[in-house]
Amino acid sequence: MKKISLLILGILISTTSCKKVKKETEETTEEVKEVVEEVKSDESKKIKVTLEPKSNSNVKGSVVFTETNGTVKMVAVFEGLSEGEHAIHLHEKADCSADDATSSGGHWNPTFKDHGKWGVESGYHKGDIGNFTADANGNGTLTFSTDEWCIGCGDETKDILGKAVIVHQGADDFTSQPSGAAGARVSCGGVIQ
Incomplete structure (x- = not known):
């Protein structure tokens, strides 16, 4: 009788112990899942856009957009430009099929603001990035970051996504409506994934 009682007691302890281990394992698994989800939400998204010459220019380049923790960073590199200032904007459509890139539409302006300089209180298009300078060799670079964009x-x-990056022949004056009087569209690339 003593052996049977000990055996039953052992089974009960074992069952209780297994249930406790199973519960702890489930809780740990849930914690790991939560951490994995947090890591996934902080992962970077990256898109590279190649720009091709337009309007009989030789301007080409590439732009890399990287989104990390709710901020999109844009790094652009161009060649074949005339020396001086050039405007760069995001346009409505990722369509660079027209010889003059007019197939990309106007500046991307989903909030229906007037054209202006990025960050100015009076307003600006979400595509109004600004100007950058090309050196005597026709090379130009630009780095820009914002939490007002996202990727996908x-x-x-x-x-x-679905927008175009456009480089213009001249500088944006930040006041002329609706485009900043920046001149011809000399390079175009579609932001697609």
Whole structure:
């Protein structure tokens, strides 16, 4: 009888112990899942866009967009430009099929603001990036960051997918409506994934 009682006691302890281990394992698994989800939400998204010459220019380049923790960083490198200042904008459509890139539409302006300088209180288009300078060899670079854009988030007031990057012949004056009087579109690339 003593052996049977000990055996039953052993089974009960074992069952209780297994249930406790199973519960702890489930809790740990849930914690790991939560951490993995947090890591996934902080992962970087990256898109590289190649720009081709337009309007009988030789301007080409590349732009890399990287989104990390809710901020999109844009790094652009160009060659074949005339020396001086050039405007760069995001346009409505990732369509560079026209010889003069007019197929890309106007500046991307999902919030229906007037054209202006980025960050100015009076307003600006979400595509109004600004100007950059090309050196005597025709090379230019630009780095730009904002939390007002996203890559593939589906928010039509922030999502840059389906837009075009346009480089203009001249500088943006930040006041002329609706485009800043920046001249011909000399290079175009579509932001697609």
